[in-house]
Amino acid sequence: MAFTKDQLLARLQELKIEFLSCDHPAVMTVEEQAKYVGHLGGALSKNLFLKDKKHRLYIISALANTKVDLKILSQRLGLGKGGLRMAPEEALPEILHVALGSVTPFALINESARSVSLLLDKGFKSQRYCLFHPLTNEVTIALTPSDFDKFLLSIGREPAYVDLEDCPVVGKDNPPDLAYLVPAEALNLPGGADKVPPTSAPAQTNATLEQKTKQPTQKPKEPSKEQKQKSGKDKPQINADAVADSTNVEKFVEKVLEKVSNVFISELSKQSNAEDGNIKDHMLEGVKQRVSFDLLSMTMTLKNSVYTQGFHAGIESTLYPLANRKIVERK
């Protein structure tokens, strides 16, 4: 479920966090932003959304005039010299649920961003106000550093303030000082280029599920007759946590509904005019509500059936030790 700006602001109010809010035309750079909100007397932030070679994600939120050297930070995180790069564009809507130009620490309120690590410029702590985009670059909000910490704690994040300009020498005697900020799990990034042969049941299940997103939802068939289709076009998983993601029924249904709604909305837009936007959204919400329960139930049935098949295959194969020597010996 992607948070909207209004939901975020409502949450801030729930937490009794006071903030100033300023609407302005969409801004893509800090300089542009400064034109509209410089008068607030707060510290503008520049926010970088980065990834490392193992597809782990980071948001670096720094004061506008702090020098951020990605090469040095990469070493301090223990990622080697050229470890940090800009995250792929598709990750913005997919993981942070924000548009280009709207990267903000507030995006971490989304479940999908739970493995994104956040590095904060320690310079924020001494500012009167910090300025961030509240999930859209058409608005800027200003809040005190302590309130910002309060927000982070409320979403289960321990604020990590770092001297971003520090450049310690990282070597044998000096372990990378920011290594603790590297996320534990990588995310299945869109456009992942790694080619790994599909392994076994988990990858197969994922392939089957990915196939399902491209088809309209159908009743699950009898598991023994279900063909597990090899998908050449889909991205195979290597990471165990990505497997957990792909066997997550709720995430799957969410993705299906999102894909269907996006297509539905665009088809509808072709027919009627853009002013019906609200009505369409409403209708879509209604459709989603009604169809969710059934979809979730059907998908769970599918998952359990597929697991059952795998389970029994496993049992059966251990009954044939001669033919499955490797499996038996591995024990």
Next chain:
Amino acid sequence: MASFRSCASFRSCHLPLPLLSKSKMASTTGETLAAAEPIADGRTEEVEEEQVVNPWEVSAKGGKIDYDKLVDKFGCQRLDESLIQRFERITGRRAHVFLRRGLFFAHRDLSDILDAYERGEKFYLYTGRGPSSESLHLGHLVPFMFTKYLQDVFKVPLVIQLTDDEKCMWKGLSVEESERLARENAKDIIACGFDVERTFIFADFSYMSPPIYKNIVRIANCVTGNKIVGIFGLTLEDYGGKFFFPYIQAAPSFPSSFPHIFSGKYSKLRCLIPCAIDQDPYFRMTRDVAPRLSYHKPALIESKFFPALQGESGKMSASDPNSAIYVTDSLKDIKNKVNRYAFSGGQDTIEKQRKYGANLEVDVPVKYLNFFLDDDAELLSIKEKYGSGAMLTGEVKARLIEVLSEIVERHQRARAAVTEETVDAFMAVRPLPRMFG
């Protein structure tokens, strides 16, 4: 005597039942029991009570259970608005309809579980069923629906105990029949949508093994026969197995009963038990024992009783299929049952109804909608219109039929996909590597 599972559902918000058995010591309806409410320290007392709620009897003079009195008497706590909001904050989504509408309304130590969870300390869920009959009704499913919600939002493992041994002892079923019923019930339970990656279903007859048996004996060494008599009202005329069974039901509250799932850092995992409030006296016993075995006391989240179709004065009976909606009912059956048997709080004539509106206090369709209609706004509108007379009984019943049909249909579809192999998979003694994933 009627066991605490006599309503065919262990730990469920069962419909208020008359005592079913012809036991010598148990009273028939109307009288209060000789061995009545156990007091907190385990003594029993002969008390003249206006309402009786314990694992084997639920009844009240005048029909209506006073839940406030009950919570006070048992010493558990009410689940208030702030806890529900806490649920929503921690889990990141709207609380389950049963929480919002107060069906699950009391607890013990739920805040401790939530505190620990926020600190990153996990827990596991434990619930179960006494498989006394093949057919389940919606009242039986309710605790499982709620448990599934808990499993989904907290992403924690669940163990489900099927007490086929208990049904053998209390209902006089053969061992084979009890085992068969357990497996049949397992299919309906699985159809509620539990995640096989983090759910372990077991039947006592097939799971009895060193780890759980050792715990059973450890528990047995902590609880005297007197205490058991106090909680369950047994006498020396009852078969000895009935004295022993409570220990068997307590054992799954302790993680070491499942070493294949909870080992290493999970060997002292906390336990949360969703159940109906009549099970409270029983789990008081378990909570007493826990510290002596160096375990966390199991926490409870407790529900009210599910109303019978005929309302407060109705007697739910296993032989009366019209007192509840069964999961095997066809759409026609549901329509028929609701229209003909659901007790209405509406006026006798349309004119009177338009003038005075309906009595929402006793209207069963509204009560059912309260639990099964997720849309808060729509429910409010129905209550307003029906209460003021703008809406007629027939209309409310029609909406209820829609809602119930959807639920039953969904369940039947899921149930059809559950095979013997699926049951085997859920019941296999296997590790659950991604149980917190």
